[in-house]
Amino acid sequence: MKMKNEIIDVSNLYKKIEDNVKKVVVGQDEIIKMVFLTLICDSHSIIVGVPGLAKTLIIKLISKTIDCKYSRIQFTPDLMPSDITGTTVLRKDEKETLYKFIKGPIFANIILADEINRTPPKTQAALLQSMEERVVTNEGVDYELEKPFNVFATQNPIEQEGTYPLPEAELDRFMFMIDINYPDKKSEMEILKERIVNENFNVEEGIVKKSEILKIQEYVKTLPLGSNIVETVWKILKNSRPETSEVDKVAEYVKWGASPRAGIFIIAAAKGYALLDGRLTPDINDVVKVAPYVLKHRLILSFKGEMENVKKEDIVESIIKKSCF
Structure with a gap:
């Protein structure tokens, strides 16, 4: 009986997230489900689609719905590994000189790696190592990444110049490759009718607790x-x-x-x-x-x-x- 109640809780939890996201995103129901599935399976996914199909928005809205820390990293050709993981800085005061590690944007619960194929392999590797090992190593010291830790990377399939495609061995670390396509006629008509540029979206924030996601991640394994x-x-x-x-x-x-x-x-x-x-x-x-x-x-x-x-x-x-x- 206890297990049945837990199943109902998971279904209701997903319904809360889905309803909240669908206040803004129209016609991408399967994508929302696959992103949530990535979360409860404690894994990572890569989302592929042309610009303007709400790839970034879906991840951002799901992150807002869950009471967790969200971080977006915009991958560019000049992005360095330390821009992701963090860096050591020298700090002085009247008494002593200290080296302090300043944590980078990777120290979050849900990470959006936007256009991951626009940065060189060295920087890609810094992210992918963190995905696999769930730690960041700096100056020989390991810093554990807080759970849940889920990375969602995006790629634009129509622009290939100046990109660095992920090697197959690194792609293998992503549970899903999710292709996001154009909405159907009904959904697109609704988008054109209801949406305006730079709209302030009215969604509920933090209605799902981080602890609930962690509990489901463990439950799925059993x-x-x-x-x-x-x-x-x-x-x-x-x-x-x-x-x-x-x-x-x-x-x-x-x-x-x-x-x-x-x-x-x-x-x-x-x-x-x-x-x-x-x-x-x-x-x-x-x-x-x-x-x-x-x-x-x-x-x-x-x-x-x-x-x-x-x-x-x-x-x-x-x-x-x-x-x-």
Whole structure:
């Protein structure tokens, strides 16, 4: 009975966040859900979309809804690692001279890494190390990052000049790659009718406690898992790899498939998705829902796949059909 009450609490919690964000953002319901899913799975996501589709706004509004510290880092070509992690400064007073570490914007709960591919690899690495290890090291001293700690990076797919694409090994640290598309006609008409430039949005702040998010993060990890789900996820991983795949497109167009980390992420995300729907255990449909977000940025196309401009989405769809049905 206790578990059932907790499920209801999670559903209600998400409803509060969703309703608050939808006071401002129109037509991006699935994106809001995937961002919240990233939070409760205690992970990170990368959001890809052209300018003006509310990528930054969604993260900012969710952060406002939760009683936590939010930090936005605008990535530029001249951004240095210390601009993210912090720096040591020399301070003098009448008695002594001290070196003090001034914490950077990475010391927050929800981080927006805006246009992460505009900064050189050295600076990208400073962020990605913090994502993986949840600590910042300065002058040999480790500073733990406060929980929850979730990074949301954004990328603009239409501008490639002067950018530094994230290597596949670093992309692998992001649980989801979330593509944000243009709204449908009804939603866009509503946006055009109701919104004005530089509008002051009236949303409730801090209506969800940070402790509630932490509690759910731990709860997701304890949800039971059926052996059929584990086997299905294993089939997805197997069929994503050209040397073991039963999918013709993979054997022909994919150079490298998904790692075990991808499977761990699929299972965690499926658990979270089930929880949002008021269920204790995930089913195959939950796996089907979350797997595309986990797989897309982990498949590396072969030279032939690149030359023929093969869409990863089509390959992922074939992998899921073969593995889940």
